[in-house]
Amino acid sequence: MSRPAGRLTRWWRRRSLRTRLTVIAATAIAVSVFVAFQVAIELLDRELQDTARNQLRADSRVLATNAERSGLAQVPLPPYPGSGGLVRVILPDGSTRTPAGQPALPAVSEAAGRVAQGASADLMESTGSDDDGYLVYTLRAGDGAVQAARVADGSQNNRFGWGMLLIGLVCVAGGALVGRTVARAGLAPIDRLTAAAVRVAHTRDLDADIPDEGGGEIRRLIRSINDMLAALRESRQAQRLLAEDAAHELKTPLTSLRLNAELLIRLDRRGTLDSALPPESRTRLLNDLGAQVAELSTLAAELTDLARGDVSDESTEVLDLADVVVAAATRARSRVPDIEVALDVTSVWVSGRPAALQRAVLNLVDNAGKWSPADQPVGVRLRAEGAWAVLEVDDAGPGIDAADVPRVFDRFYRADSARALPGSGLGLSIVQRVVDAHGGRVTVARSARGGALLRVDLPAAVRQPENSAPS
Template sequence: MIAATAIAVSVFVAFQVASELLDWSLQDSAENQLRADSRVLAADAEHAGVARVQLPPYPGSGRLVRVILPDGSTRVPAGQPALPPVSEQAGRVAQGASADLMESGDSDEDGYLIYTLRAGDGAVQVARVADDSPINQFGFGMLLIGLFCVVGGALVGRTVARTALAPIDRLTAAAVRVARTRDLDADIPDEGGGEIRRLIQSINAMLAALRDSRRAQRLLAEDAAHELKTPLTSLRLNIELLVRLDRRGTLDTALSAESRTRLINDLGTQVAELSTLAAELTDLARGDVSDESTELLDLADVVVAAAAQAHSRVPDVEVALDVTSVWVSGRPAALQRAVLNLIDNAGKWSPADQPVQVRLRAEGGSAVLEVDDAGPGIDAVDVPRVFDRFYRADSARALPGSGLGLSIVQRVVDAHGGRATVARSARGGALLRVDLPAAAPPAPIARRAAGEGTAAR
């Protein structure tokens, strides 16, 4: 419809302009012919006199002539149709007031173009019936051409529109199918060109991201169910044992004080592990979704706070800090959680008489955090999977933990544009290293540091 309307408007405008040009051209040609004929008749009238000049016979159509005598009367060829009465302006030309006059006159049926030219003591007039047939024929032809163009334009426009929108129709059908079946595995065929192809590629990328998200969600649910099964079973058995002995009234006699204390301690440990696992699962399931805003912070403050928190949770673990001020842009709580997980992991392996060493320094354009222990280290076969969810080395099966701590570290580091790696420390244990992009410190601190450096030199 848009194409047909545009063509119709174009044809109409073209017709109006062409009609005006054609009418102007025809009238100009007719006026020139009337002037030429009038000059011939005027020359004869001046030679023979307007009263005696021989008027050409009427040819039956086309040109008409008339002589205006000094007294205002007229002479016309025999058999010629009557022209409109002599106008006042033409009479003044005959009286010598002006040299010539071009005017249009209308009779009852025909329109005339009349040219009056002074000749001798009168004037001669040559007229032509206005003929609109060329313009009418031209208009009829333009109408036929316009109708053909409008119909053709509508058909071509519809074909082009349907061809161009066919990929959109298939894209819409595919989107409706995905919404109805929840099936994210079928990609939309990559077809079309330009913006449509980029749209299809973007939707396919979105479907791939949704597939990955659903797969990760399913794996997380399956792994969580597997990991929760063992502590829940152990907790349920211990509670059932206590309930059964209590119902029998043999709780005090069946279990010694030492056994009861150990059982209650086991229950507390299992509840603590479940609480930790639930918290880590919640944190991991949230992914990068967080209400915490990114801010400019000193990573040394985060490391010190995490070390203090680790010591309050496990007082037996000693943490040796060697940190310098390094500024980064990040989320404080997330970074503190990642550092705490690194320290907790090292504390499980480090011997009681060997502290967990935590070092923070600036290296190039990065903030480098290293946490190492004096434990047995990580086997080469386990290194590629250290940061996987729920992965626990065979040697760590007996130790408390969920296998999620280092995977949370990996997620936090990735969200901050950093990199986490594992190696063997100089003390023979594991060395976990985190590299984060460093940021420029706030202006007052930068100026103070520069002043201290100048004073030191």
């Protein structure tokens, strides 16, 4: 792109939409006026030419009639009045006669001479330029010819052109004014929308919906922004609830941890740690501290996972869900050696994020392990049912009360019977979020062994060939 064109492009991009609409309207009118001007000039010129030719033919026929009646040498030629058409008689010998006082016409052309000699009946010809010349019509008459001529005058076209130019300038100015007015009226909803958006940005008030006005694209834009504000309100409300719930859940373990730590510090400063705390009590206290730190670590990790929502750098791939389930069961056994997991899995391929799915399965196994008696394993089954991969995790515990089922996947919700057990109340909430993100569903029922049965349904995927890479 050349430098002037680049500067023009940058200038155009810096203009407001109102200015652009004004320039476009004025340019469109200017182009229309220019085209109309050219067409009108052409039509006017043709009309004037046709009128002049017809007039010359009529004058020549009158003069030819008189010449045939009186003879070319005797036909009367009144003195030139000072304006109007010009005439001339061409005699057989090639000489000419003109009215007294008439301006001299150009010499008789060879073509006109041939008409006078009888080679053709008539001839229309132009001499000189359109603005400084003559239009001459030659008509055979008797033994010679007669001619009628007029001076080519472009003044009428020029006057018409200047008039059209003046009208065009007025139209361009009017078009710019109309374009500015239309742009201002058409963009008024955009201005109000901008002001409302600026107000929301300054006040942080997401509850102030923008009035739905205008039509077509403007209305769709306003509705889209209102939907965005509603989504932001929901997100902020969810963040506030998460922070409030997290503060509430962190209060108890942090208080217990602080009290135990302060007790140890105080006894150590007094030098009575060994005497005040027998070895058994000290071991129990240190174990409590370790358990509280582990619980806080788990809670912090789960809060981080929930706060991230569906945002993840992990890519989606086609994977065998059986591998994910086996890996999650192995991790559960390593974290809680007393837990026993009975696996019954078949290969089922799904499209998903491996780490997120493994976290969900691990939470299901951990939750079942809390309730399953020591002599009863946690049952984990994976199979394919039609277009779905079905994962079931059950235990032989007391099961979930009917009153707790509607809230079992809520954040930080813990049934009364579970408050004495370790946990944050976030595990099943994370499970539901991961399953929802993968287009599946999770339900709760009672297992055949009397405990809880949690079922996860995920859309199955077609296994890719070994030599193909995931897209």
